[in-house]
Amino acid sequence: MAINAQQALGAALAGSSARVDVDIAPRFKVGDRIRTRNINPRGHTRMPRYLHDRVGVVERDYGVFSFPDTHAHGLGESPQHVYSVKFSAKDVWGREGGERDFIVVDVWDDYMDPAP
Amino acid sequence: MASSAHTRPLSDVEIRVKALESLLLEKGLIDQAAVDALIDTYEHKVGPRNGARVVARAWVDPAYKQRLLTDGTTAIAELGYSGIQGEDMVVVENTPEVHNVLVCTLCSCYPWPTLGLPPVWYKSAPYRSRVVSDPRGVLREFGTELAPETEVRVWDSTSEVRFMVLPERPAGTEGMSEEALAALVTRDAMIGVTKLKA
Amino acid sequence: MNGVHDLGGMDGMGPIVVEENEPVFHAEWERRVFGMFLPIFACGYFNIDELRHAIEKMGAPAYLNTSYYEHWLHAYETLLVEKGAITAQELAARRAEIAQGAA
Numbered sequence: 001m002a003i004n005a006q007q008a009l010g011a012a013l014a015g016s017s018a019r020v021d022v023d024i025a026p027r028f029k030v031g032d033r034i035r036t037r038n039i040n041p042r043g044h045t046r047m048p049r050y051l052h053d054r055v056g057v058v059e060r061d062y063g064v065f066s067f068p069d070t071h072a073h074g075l076g077e078s079p080q081h082v083y084s085v086k087f088s089a090k091d092v093w094g095r096e097g098g099e100r101d102f103i104v105v106d107v108w109d110d111y112m113d114p115a116p
Numbered sequence: 117m118a119s120s121a122h123t124r125p126l127s128d129v130e131i132r133v134k135a136l137e138s139l140l141l142e143k144g145l146i147d148q149a150a151v152d153a154l155i156d157t158y159e160h161k162v163g164p165r166n167g168a169r170v171v172a173r174a175w176v177d178p179a180y181k182q183r184l185l186t187d188g189t190t191a192i193a194e195l196g197y198s199g200i201q202g203e204d205m206v207v208v209e210n211t212p213e214v215h216n217v218l219v220c221t222l223c224s225c226y227p228w229p230t231l232g233l234p235p236v237w238y239k240s241a242p243y244r245s246r247v248v249s250d251p252r253g254v255l256r257e258f259g260t261e262l263a264p265e266t267e268v269r270v271w272d273s274t275s276e277v278r279f280m281v282l283p284e285r286p287a288g289t290e291g292m293s294e295e296a297l298a299a300l301v302t303r304d305a306m307i308g309v310t311k312l313k314a
Numbered sequence: 315m316n317g318v319h320d321l322g323g324m325d326g327m328g329p330i331v332v333e334e335n336e337p338v339f340h341a342e343w344e345r346r347v348f349g350m351f352l353p354i355f356a357c358g359y360f361n362i363d364e365l366r367h368a369i370e371k372m373g374a375p376a377y378l379n380t381s382y383y384e385h386w387l388h389a390y391e392t393l394l395v396e397k398g399a400i401t402a403q404e405l406a407a408r409r410a411e412i413a414q415g416a417a
Contacts, residue, residue, distance in 0.1 A: 048272065089249075154352055
């Protein structure tokens with residue numbers, strides 16, 4: 001049952017990607033303006049609190065990954081796209097945010113909506 | 117006198133670790149040699165020297181640099197680096213116009229195959245809390261002063277994608293060999309908290 | 315969950331302390347905790363998201379006052395008991411044996 005040393009090193013070198021090999025249409029495309037949802041689940045999430053209800057721009061589509069909010073709770077992978085989204089520090093922190101500072105965060109489809 | 121290492125009482129955490137490991141070994145769930153091999157690999161073989169070789173190659177080989185910035189995972193694997201916590205790699209380039217710095221505000225995600233295991237400060241609450249809200253202040257504490265017009269991008273690793281910074285090649289390094297260049301590259305520059313000097 | 319692990323933007327966490335020439339591990343127990351990571355994972359009792367959540371649920375004082383590898387240890391113990399790989403009783407009994415033997 002236990003993996004031996006060779007298998008362990010093999011597994012370390014091979015890694016185990018969280019990508020899910022299913023064809024799912026992205027909800028967003030590069031250049032889209034999005035607004036993050038103000039979600040406060042009691043369980044696991046990878047949506048940082050400081051990014052609730054913030055407007056950003058999609059910079060890359062990384063492809064389809066499992067969704068931590070369900071995967072952490074035995075509720076399946078809920079595969080969906082993850083995007084690189086750029087937020088301005090002014091938008092995130094208001095007056096205290098740096099004029100030329102940006103935060104780039106990976107955001108799942110279910111964490112955001114289109115923004116006008 | 118007997119070695120004090122044998123007489124010192126075990127701490128609570130040492131007792132917990134010994135208890136868990138011995139139970140798992142006894143039940144056949146883990147194998148001692150596998151645990152030892154992983155420790156040895158990540159303590160002695162995997163580390164920021166890997167990332168430094170990637171950076172040096174990118175500095176001397178423009179085609180490689182292009183591949184690295186387009187598909188980090190594949191380009192890094194060309195040099196033999198791959199595996200857990202580096203399955204999907206994105207490399208971001210520091211330039212005089214744009215300075216990138218990495219963090220994981222929610223846990224301590226870090227690109228193991230190229231940088232090894234993260235230092236304590238990277239995993240600590242002070243760094244994780246502050247670098248997103250005051251990146252220039254944090255960089256200043258690391259001795260890195262950025263021009264006001266330089267754009268700062270803080271990459272918060274919330275997903276399973278892992279990042280690495282391609283630092284600026286220092287001035288005065290023209291004509292240096294790839295190996296000599298790799299020796300200039302530091303872990304902190306590949307996290308983005310410092311710049312490199314020749 | 316809106317836990318203390320979600321640190322981005324919080325103030326008052328203190329200064330950033332950098333250790334010069336920091337070793338990869340600071341103690342033998344840290345080595346063991348790290349080395350068990352993949353072998354325990356390979357048993358298939360839990361996934362990485364469950365591991366992270368187990369750490370998030372450890373409670374704010376414990377989270378802030380213990381180190382990274384103690385977070386991992388806490389997650390292993392909690393999840394392996396929850397999933398039935400070991401029992402809390404046998405873990406407690408083994409700790410007592412080790413504590414006595416080492417005393």
